[in-house]
Amino acid sequence: MKIKLTLSLFLLLSIAEGKLQKITEDNWRDVLQGEWMVEFFAPWCPACRALQPSWDEFSGWADDLGIGIAQVDVTESPGLSGRFMVTALPTIFHVKDGVFRQYRGARDKDSFITYVEEKKWTSVEAVSDWKSPDSLQMSLVSHFFKLSMLLRNVHTTLTEDYQMPSWASYVAFAVATILLGGILGLMLVCCIDCIYPPRREPVPQTSRREDKKDSDVEEDDIPDESDEDLSQDDRSQDEGSQDEDGTQDEDGSQAEDGSPGEEEDKGEGNFREPEVKSRRRKPRKAD
Template identity: 40%
Template sequence: MERLHNVLYGNCLLIIALFTCTIYPNAAEMHILTDSNWTTVLKGDWFVEFYAPWCGACRSFEPIWQLFSEQSEDLNVNVGKVDITVESGLAARFLVSQLPTLYHISEDGTQFRKYNGKRRVDDLERFINDKEWMKIEPTVWYLKPNSIPMSIAGALAGVGEAMRVIVQMLTDTYGIPLWVIIVGMVIATIIVGVVLGLALVAIVGVIFPPKKVRAVPNVNSQEQEKTNDQQESADSKKDK
């Protein structure tokens, strides 16, 4: 029953949002954030949604988020959204683990806070107007999306997504069996690892050449020779 109520509520908001867009064509637009333009959230205050087209909860929330974005100018906040099925790198940067996920970004990209409150338009507006976001503990520095660790995580996720696209293209377009692709990737990984290992050894050898080892005289040998000479001298005296 509650689910039906949420669906009806979302549909009503969608109709209101479409009606508002018709009357006010210059209403604030929704910002579509991608891996190439996401750094715009590092300027000003932002409220960003991470969603997926296949997510039922995201589809129910869409009209609410759209209607909220219409009020962004009055609320003095930029509103955006990220499709994680396209921008997996951004999802990794922001540690998105559930959908939809909302992030509030303030103080020119220095404070990132995850919103876990109610998701009605009036709740979202109150969250901004009353500055309720200040009650939420911000993300620690090493988990901020623009930190070095999360930048690496985003890059790795981007590489993984690129590999997935390549594999899909090889299987769908060229009809190459999946096991052949996997074997080829394993062999390529081994070859690249060997080449990089040899290159690293060569670089280290150039930067830190081996030092020449100077021969150290054997003291014990010298003493033994001296003892032998003395013994021979003593023997020769006896013979005389």
């Protein structure tokens, strides 16, 4: 009798486990069609282990409810945890034709069945479009989650397998981050320059001939000696003309000053001439 009960329980568990589907990075798009209840869990999570029996029992009702019941192991598929923005474990989503709603009710078999049969999910607000798992931005988030898990595995390998100190691993990651950031920044600048090339300002036109050599330009900049001599001659001529003007002015002033004296001399000469004439006119005595 005990053997029969054991076999029946084993068969029931095997049937239940057969209805419980496993979702990975490769087949996650299957949940976009039809109606699904999906649980995100991790083997190390105590709450997930406590929920596991109820979830297994609920999976046995998959055919009766006409839905798919699945699980996602975030340790094996870290990209899905980023794609669905899973921040706590366990997390349960109800999916209906690609529309996602997070289940926030009691975590037992009867509550799950009631939630689906009575369509209580219709009163729950759906996930917004920009958070939809099949959107482009959430695809980028999933890649970041994959990268973080990869870096974590590398850190674990360096510290445990190669016995490297933790600070050395952090320094290596910092240097790699700086180098990667510099390369990505350079690539971004090059792409921007190719798409939006910088505008070149027009060069102002000068009167100088384009075919003029640098030596000619230098000669133009150096003052010519002949020009200096000409300027000096001009200066000397100006000074000479100023001197002549000065002398003429002095002569004119002297002439003006000397006119009264000349008149006096002429007057004296006229006054003396009669005396001479009177002397000459004296008659000679006869012998």
